[in-house]
Amino acid sequence: MTTKMMGERVPRVEDDRLVTGNGRYSDDLVPGALEMAVLRSPHAHAQIVSIDVEAVLDLHGVHAVYTYEDLTGALAEPLPLLIPHPTLTHGRTQYTLAKDEVNYVGEAIAVVVADNRYIAEDAVDRIEVEYKLLTPVVGIPAARAARDLVHADVPANKAATMHQSFGDADAAIDAAPHRLSLDFTIERSASMPLEGRGTVARWDEDLNRMSVWTSTQTSTGVRAAVASKLGLDLGQVDVVTPDVGGGFGVKIMHPWPEELLVPMAAKALRHPVKFIEDRREHFISAAHERGQEQHIEVGFDDEGRMQGLSVYFWHDNGAYTPYGLIVPIITSTQLLGPYKPPNYSVTFESLYTNTVIVTPYRGAGRPQGVYAMERTMDAIAAHLGKDRVAVREANFIQPEDFPYAQGDLLFQDGRPLIYDSGDYPELMNKAKALIDWEDFEAYREEARAAGRKVGIGIACYVEGTGVGPYEGGHVHVETTGKVKVSTGLTSQGQGHQTAFAQIVADELGVPFESVEVVTGDTRRSPYSVGTFASRAAVMSGSAIALAARNAREKALRIAAEALEADVDDLEIADGIVRVKGAPQSQIELGTLAVLSNPLRYAFDEASSAATQFAVGDPNKPPVDEDDEPGLEGKDYYSPMRCTFASGIHAVIVETDPETAEIKILRYAVVHDCGTLINPKIVEGQIHGGVAQGVGGALYERMAYDEYGQLQNASFMDFLMPYVTEVPDEIEVDHQETPSPLNPLGLKGAGEAGVIPTSAVFASAIEDAEGFPITAMPISPSELYALRLEHEHD
Ligand code: MCN
Structure with missing residues (x-):
């Protein structure tokens, strides 16, 4: 019998490779690629008066320098606002390269592509930018005071004010036997993956095709961004996510400017180009999170039961809002945790500051919400x-x-x-x-x-x-009996290859060792959302389970015909279909994969094996008219x-x-x-x-x-x-x-x-x-x- 794998403490199959230095990260790929370095703003808030790249052009080893002026079409538009929200009346996103102002230290202004990073960095140092300095707004108190504005057209630095409630919190608090008024703050931090951001791209002029390898949490997101910004069809762009040395949320942001500029340069220069972020760049140009100030009013009875809870908080969203209001919305809704106050009111202001953008970092708004709620419980x-x-x-x-x-x-x-x-x-x-x-x-x-x-x-x-909206799974049984599984979301170290193989082993009835899982490759799985919000197990795990069940059903149908048995009398274990109670009557899944293909090997009844190549009977499809060739199952799961x-x-x-x-x-x-x-x-x-x-x-x-x-x-x-x-x-x-x-x-x-x-x-x-x-x-x-x-x- 196949051992049940779900629930088992199976050691991670990916670990040997990763801990012995055999992982392959963006920087390990495409040898010979030209390298990109980025000129980043040294000022938190300034207008760009002029940019002079003259001194760079003659440098030996420099292939190109790009500023905003060189961007065309959709690339010259601001980056997408990924999750718009009706309340987000003043959402702002940055340009791929700063157009006429910079709003945080680290914002990209120009890039140089050169033979190597050393030359590219030296060249970046020679670009001359004239700035007109503006007063920076740093921290929530400064944003609230609004003596200075981050964006001149955003009053009071407010990207949005959002309110949700049920019951009448204020009345309940007033009527409660006990009341407390509390203030809390939680500071900014950020995810610090061992591997920073990194992207390599190659344009194939003959095939008219872009290949991108990038350290991301969403290969399909990057693919969509690259295609739309470079004016390509989705079908012209492949995005493969190699090993990723940690993401923790920061790599769900897509596209990063560099993820567009690298393919753009690769296409223009007809030569592979790469960008590998260094640690300082990660600090000043990736994303941060957490910073909030919170005010709480709570009314409760003698047992401590909340009668009404009213929360008002200020969220520091940094200089732009590419992720809309997602972080403060999560804080405001998940703050309630396992508790049931009968009356609740929550309002937040999402405020601009001249600091690095804020996007979800592991926990995404929940640590702040839990902090507010649990501090209140203790109080x-x-x-x-x-x-x-x-x-x-x-x-x-x-x-x-x-x-x-x-x-x-x-x-x-x-x-x-x-x-x-x-x-x-x-x-x-x-x-x-x-x-x-x-x-x-x-x-x-x-x-x-x-x-x-x-x-x-x-x-x-x-x-x-x-969270949805969906994720897909594809389970394919090879003629060798090996099982190839793919799902579109990416892995950053969560052990998906192991966990998903456990699911397939049980659902299909195959040995765990025979299952190989591929994630984050748009050539294999073009439709997917990504890895964030602790969704892979629920979303891809469910889709893969459904896909494996489909493959199993098909295997049983083909086996029933081959073994001349009723489907209900069959069982699958260890990759073999058997007639229950008659174990000598059996057939391997690999053989069923052979039989599932009309252009198939002849089936030797005596040895129950595929023996020689033969074209199948054209009048007799493998199972029935509705079946597609191949022993595989696919499905999508949408909760x-x-x-x-x-x-x-x-x-x-x-x-x-x-x-x-x-x-x-x-x-x-x-x-x-x-x-x-x-x-x-x-x-x-x-x-x-x-x-x-x-x-x-x-x-x-x-x-x-x-x-x-x-x-x-x-x-x-x-x-x-x-x-x-x-x-x-x-x-x-x-x-x-x-x-x-x-x-x-x-x-x-x-x-x-x-x-x-x-x-x-x-x-x-x-x-x-x-x-x-x-x-x-x-x-x-x-x-x-x-x-x-x-x-x-
Ligand atoms: N799992 C399980 N049983 C469950 C639930 C989950 O065995 N009932 C397993 C899953 O199969 C998966 C792992 O636990 O192997 C995490 O599953 P899940 O909760 O679905 O989270 P995701 O796989 O979607 O990972 C995303 C989540 C987030 S949002 C961040 S941020 C994060 C994290 O996972 N970033 C990580 N863990 C990380 N771990 C590493 N090493 N690196 C990161 O960047």
Whole structure:
């Protein structure tokens, strides 16, 4: 029998290759390509008076220099606004190369293509630009004050103001027995994949065809952008995503200017061209996230049950809004987490600043929302002198409440915000057991007696995962019996090759080892959306399962004819179709692949094998008239709405009484992503997310000065946690509440680790110190300063 693979801790098949240095990234491809370097704005806000490229043209080894003046057709138009929204009255996107103004340090102004990067960089230094400096708007307070404007035609720096509500929050808060008014801030950070952005392109003049290899989260998105901006048909452009050294959201932005300029130059120069981003460029010209200021009014009863919740927040969207309002909308709708306030009102302002653009970074708006909500839960508990867990439990949506609609709020996809399934009380029981919540007070006393300060924190979240609109799967059985699977979304290290092979092994009934998965190649899968919003398992996993079921059905039909048996009497295991109860009557899937092709090998009844080449009987199609040749199945999956994963993190920290250093003693995660395909992969995703969250909570921030210069744009200055700062052990417990919305009961898992980390650390540090923590990330020196402040209170 084939072993069941779903739910097994199968080691990732991609890892040997990747950890032994055999991955192939954009920079490894197309040897001999010319290299592109980018002139980036040194100013956060300026008009461009003139650009002089004269000094570059004669440089030996330089092939071309391009400025805005050289862009034609759609390339001269602003980049697309990817997710427009009716509320986004003042959306702005940048030009591929700055036209007459720059709005952040790092904005692309010109590019040079040369024999190599050294020459290209030297040439870039020789371009002369005359600027007329304008006052930069840096940070949310400056944007709100609106003494200066980022875009002259955008009043008050507001890209949009958006409001959603249900019930009457203000009236409920006024009428509630207890009320709190709270303010929180969370700073900017960014994803720091080991591999930055990178694109290589080759134009084939004979075939009239563009090939692009790019480090992206959406090969089909880049393909559409390249085709439309360069005036090509979609069918003339192939985009292949090779190995990607991490994306974490930043590579879902498409197209990056460089992703258009590289193919443009390759076509113009009739020579392959590449651009490989360096680390400083990643800091100043890729994307950031997180920065928000939040004001909360909450009214609640003696048990801590929320009667009304009113949230107003200001979101720093950077200089442009290519992703529309997606990040603040996610904050505003997923902030409610596992709770059910009867009255809710949320308003946000999305504000322009002269800083790098903001696009989704792992968690995408949820870490900020969870931070606001969980800080509020802790504040309610502190106000009432109640246990923080008890207050959360009093507000939980109950298992019998599902499907649960959060009033008539609309989710980021414009559909009603309806949670499909979950069991939050049980998650909490598991979290308490895992972190030994009940024993903590005794531990605290012991620690206190020894002169130590410890604190415990807890934070819950709910995450809408697997957004549509669709994803496809294709399963093809080769005549060798090997199974080739393709899906259009891309992989950045999530282990898709392993997880999807597990699905196919079970659905088709083949050995796991016989399945090979290809992702992110528009030649194989031209229709796809991309990898973001923890959607691959739900979307492509479901599509692949459906495709495998189609292939299985077809295999059974062909086998029934070959074995002269009834379809219902057949079973497939280990890649062999057998008649139940008569195992000698069997046929291999590879042989069925042969039979599925009218131009087929002759079938030798005696050995049940394909023996010699022969043209099939033209009057007799392989199975029936409706069947296409080939043993394959394909399908698309399009969900009616998102499915909601959930989880709880708990952490125990120790804060040094002298230095205020924050040490993590224990970190525990309870997580529900529906049916688990591969617990080992999910745990890896959670560990990675928590490590990233530790960075976001305790170390990382984008330190802009008043001029809009990023002061820490290198790994010397931007603090990321090393292995020494990440807990040795992240304890994980799973809960499986299958989603009723998709064929395998899946929910997403890829972002969960990072979502509640700022909230949980704030909760634990507050518990250790005894005063409110309202701004994250928090460093030892900031904690020390807070101690001094509270000593004087
Ligand atoms: N999985 C599973 N069982 C489930 C759900 C998921 O075994 N019930 C597995 C999936 O099969 C997949 C992995 O867990 O192998 C993550 O699945 P999913 O939650 O669908 O997330 P995606 O694959 O769509 O990945 C996107 C998500 C996001 S949005 C970011 S950002 C992110 C992340 O994943 N970026 C990553 N994880 C990352 N991991 C790496 N190494 N690099 C990145 O850039």
